[in-house]
Amino acid sequence: MLANLKSKTMKHLFKILIFLVLLKCTTSVQAKTQIDKKQDPETTVYANRVKAAFLKGWKAYKTYAWDMDAVNPISLKGHNWYAESLLMTPIDAFSTMHIMGLKKEEAEAKKLIFERLNFDKNFEIQQFEIAIRIMGGLLSSYQLDGDKRFLNLAIDLGNRMLPIFNSPSGMPYRLVNLKTGKVSGNITNPCEIGSMLLEYGMLSKLSKNPIYYEKCKKGVVAVYKLRGKTGLVGSQINIETGEWTNTQAHISGGIDAYYEYLLKGWLLFDDPELKQMWETSRNAINTYLADETKTGFWYGWADMNSGERTLTQFGALDCFWGAVLCLDKDFVRAKKLQKSIDKMWRMYGVEPECINYSNMKVVAPYYMIRPEAIEATYYLWHFTKDKQYYEMGKNMFESIEQYCQIDNGYVQIQDVRTMEKWDALESFFFAETMKYCYLFFAPKKAFDLDKCILNTEAHPFFKTWKINRKGKHHH
Numbered sequence: 001m002l003a004n005l006k007s008k009t010m011k012h013l014f015k016i017l018i019f020l021v022l023l024k025c026t027t028s029v030q031a032k033t034q035i036d037k038k039q040d041p042e043t044t045v046y047a048n049r050v051k052a053a054f055l056k057g058w059k060a061y062k063t064y065a066w067d068m069d070a071v072n073p074i075s076l077k078g079h080n081w082y083a084e085s086l087l088m089t090p091i092d093a094f095s096t097m098h099i100m101g102l103k104k105e106e107a108e109a110k111k112l113i114f115e116r117l118n119f120d121k122n123f124e125i126q127q128f129e130i131a132i133r134i135m136g137g138l139l140s141s142y143q144l145d146g147d148k149r150f151l152n153l154a155i156d157l158g159n160r161m162l163p164i165f166n167s168p169s170g171m172p173y174r175l176v177n178l179k180t181g182k183v184s185g186n187i188t189n190p191c192e193i194g195s196m197l198l199e200y201g202m203l204s205k206l207s208k209n210p211i212y213y214e215k216c217k218k219g220v221v222a223v224y225k226l227r228g229k230t231g232l233v234g235s236q237i238n239i240e241t242g243e244w245t246n247t248q249a250h251i252s253g254g255i256d257a258y259y260e261y262l263l264k265g266w267l268l269f270d271d272p273e274l275k276q277m278w279e280t281s282r283n284a285i286n287t288y289l290a291d292e293t294k295t296g297f298w299y300g301w302a303d304m305n306s307g308e309r310t311l312t313q314f315g316a317l318d319c320f321w322g323a324v325l326c327l328d329k330d331f332v333r334a335k336k337l338q339k340s341i342d343k344m345w346r347m348y349g350v351e352p353e354c355i356n357y358s359n360m361k362v363v364a365p366y367y368m369i370r371p372e373a374i375e376a377t378y379y380l381w382h383f384t385k386d387k388q389y390y391e392m393g394k395n396m397f398e399s400i401e402q403y404c405q406i407d408n409g410y411v412q413i414q415d416v417r418t419m420e421k422w423d424a425l426e427s428f429f430f431a432e433t434m435k436y437c438y439l440f441f442a443p444k445k446a447f448d449l450d451k452c453i454l455n456t457e458a459h460p461f462f463k464t465w466k467i468n469r470k471g472k473h474h475h
């Protein structure tokens, strides 16, 4: 009987043991699926690594260049663009901090901006750069954070820059003195004429004052009307006479964001005139600049009147076109271009500034940690969810880690063939390069590209957006 009892107890204990083992297995499977459902572990590791890279750059700025425009991480100092600082780095960094959820850094940047930023400065600024980085940064910060002081600063800046449009044609001058309003620089380019339309448009929308959009759009329409027979614009124009001083057409620096803003302006403001201007321009680019060659699919240079090919050059800046193609839903061209972008990136480990795509020789060897190649890759990943683009994004981030990282932060590359370092870190490292890298790996709730339009400095602008009396806002 005793033996019988023992064996019954043993059986019972055995059953409990089996139950416990099964329970353990189920809960650990559940825990694992919960992690997988949220975010796969590799993606989380990458998200944290990008944040760490951003923070390392920010630490360099804080330690060596606090309250200046930008940091020089090798000589351990900072510099300003003009006689005094306009806080370019903290303003450019803010929207990325917000998306990355870096609360402490957001608070310190915000404090610095509200304590020190003042546009009453007796010096000339390049209105285009200040519009995309500073006005764009402030307006985006306002939509992300809800603090009205961001908007007030943007309005003050916008009013000080308005004299740029006082030309006979309405096309803006390149330079303006922020205190006196004196303008100069009548020889300019389509990018510096049209690539502020998103910022001035958002300023009008948020301040409820139409003047900024109206003035800026007048300049954009004026340069569009002066397009060549091909439908393309040239590289340089005299805004007082309306004469082209350089008729080379391309999608590179000096023209790039002019086209980008026709499409993005249409998408953000529903302005049908912009849609029509975009479609005419895009068709001309497809006809005269797109170049199917044995080295890949590229966009070269041509004369704006004859359409004749003048140069077979493509560079780091031109890569933005991949993102524009995605927004225009032209995934056939976007995918073909992406192959070339990836090829150019892998030639030396990071892309050079410019190559001749007919012989794949380097034309300009430096790398400024520009974002455009990563931007194009991210858009394709976002819209297609094809894993090869995620892998390309990972590779681009790894290259920056490998070649641009130093003990005190990140620096640009003088020559990608030797990887010689260059003691500089542009503010777009914080606004754009790190943001696009992060977006490959960011948790879904951190950011939704479908709800906004990114300006050319990667600051998000929201189409629908509300703010309540407590400063809380939602998109």
Ligand code: DMJ
Pocket (backbone or CB within 6 Å): 257, 317, 370, 371, 372, 428, 432, 456, 457
């Ligand atoms: C940034 O200031 C902007 O992306 C601009 O449109 C082009 N140049 C830099 C980045 O390369």
